Amino acid sequence: MDEKKRKRIPQAVIMLGLVSLFTDAASEMIYPLVPVYIAALGSGAILLGVIEGVAETTASMLKLISGIISDKIGKRKLLVLIGYSISSLIRPLTGIVSSAWEIIIIRMFDRVGKGIRTAPRDALIASSVDESIRGKSYGFHRAMDHTGAVIGPLLAIITLLILFIGFGLKDSLLALRWTFILAIIPGLLAVLTIVFFVKESAPKGGIGKPFTFSLKSFDKNFRTYLLVMILFTLGNSSDAFLLFRVQEAIGKSGSVVAIVNNITPLHNMILNFGDEASRAKVINILFLPLVWAFFHIIKVVFSTPLGTLSDRTGRKIVINIGWGIYAFVYLSFALLVFLSPNLQVIATFILFAVYALFYAFTEGAEKAFVADLVSDEKRGTAFGLFNFSIGLGALPASIIFGFLYSFFEIRFPGFGGTVAFGFGGTIAIISMIFLAVKVKEPSRGSF
DSSP: OOOOHHHSHHHHHHHHHHHHHHHHHHHHTGGGGHHHHHHHHOOHHHHHHHHHHHHHHHHHHHHHHHHHHHHOOOOOOHHHHEHHHHHHHHHHGGGGSSSSSSSHHHHHHHHHHHHHHHHHHHHHHHHSOGGGGGGHHHHHHHHHHHHHHHHHHHHHHHHHHHIIIIIIIOOHHHHHHHHTHHHHHHHHHHHHHHHHOOOOOOTTTTTSSSOOOOGGOOOOHHHHHHHHHHHHHHHHTTTTOOOOHHHHHHHHHHHHHHHTSSSSHHHHTTTSSHHHHHEEEEEEHHHHHHHHHHHHHHHOOOEEEEEEEHHHHHHHHHHHHHHHHHHHHHHHTTTTGGGGGHHHHHHHHHHHHHHHHHHHHHHHHHHHHHHHHHHHHHHHHHHHHHHHHHHHHHHHHHHHHHHHHHHHHHTTOOOOOHHHHHHHHHHHHHHHHHOOOOOHOOOOOOO
16 A cells, blocks of 8 residues: 555545534534523533433443444444434434433433444544554544534524524424424434445454453553543533533623624514513523534644644643643633623633633544554454443543532532532543553554
């Protein structure tokens, strides 16, 4: 294979990128609106933490199982198809729930699909690319995923505007329900892309062997990497809490409502939605997806080049830069309470932009590091373990965060976010030290 072709991202990775684009477009038509939806259904931060924690932990347990299975049967595409199909069909049912707790069940089954598909997909990518472009390939895949996350909120905004203006809906809850139901369309496009365009590329080494599993088959260095990931995840709560914080800042300042009221066409449109409180609610519903799209645009721009950077400079340094950014952002969110309401809104936007760089630095590099540390025939299991480790910390992380947020907010109004975000930032700093000191980075070409 010539050098130019070896450095090119293969078709399998491009098609899987498109699948992630469509899937995330469907998911992000819903996700940034969940905090508003839960509030409309009468719940708050603690339930949000339970929903996100249960969802991610369910997914991570299945990632381990499906990773092991994919190594043994050599049928990674089949598991990828099953996983994406489950999520695409179950996710739109968010629009028909009658109470907030039912979202837990839907999110759990949505994450079942994610759990089934993720480890086989990541292993399929590793098997499809040359080791010299692993970081670049995972970065590209994440960039496509984030492109879908830009498209999704924009689709949500367009759908809501059509429902509000074109169909004359006055009920914001009903508009949210229809938006969630229509998210089935991009989800089905993802499934069809897998069926017709994703080609199988799986290892043969594990096929036909008994279904056995032991951590002892992986060396101490890989196991240490997993422990460090668990530690970091304990302070890495769901991004839904960041949206929750943005919603709080917007609500307290009233600045977004003031901006809309000063733009005559928007002001005239909003006048159709009842009293002042109802109009403010509609503005916030439309604004959150816009913030979320802006967040993902930055991820799209930087994910591929920063994944490529890890191919050149090494994985650990790139991951630790990302974790350092995470610590800075969370500690900064902890201090937002000391700013005036209007400055909180401005600071929130700046921090959201910086926070997106955390993902761009870490997502591709963390996965490429897994592929560096294990041999090809074990990668399905290794990616399953990697994602399981993250999920092992996800449930307590989101519940702890939600508890700290609510507990201290009740006793010290305005300071719940300070304690919760401060906890997350501190854990990130400790994790950076352990990654630097305890995990060894292998030379390329070891497997």
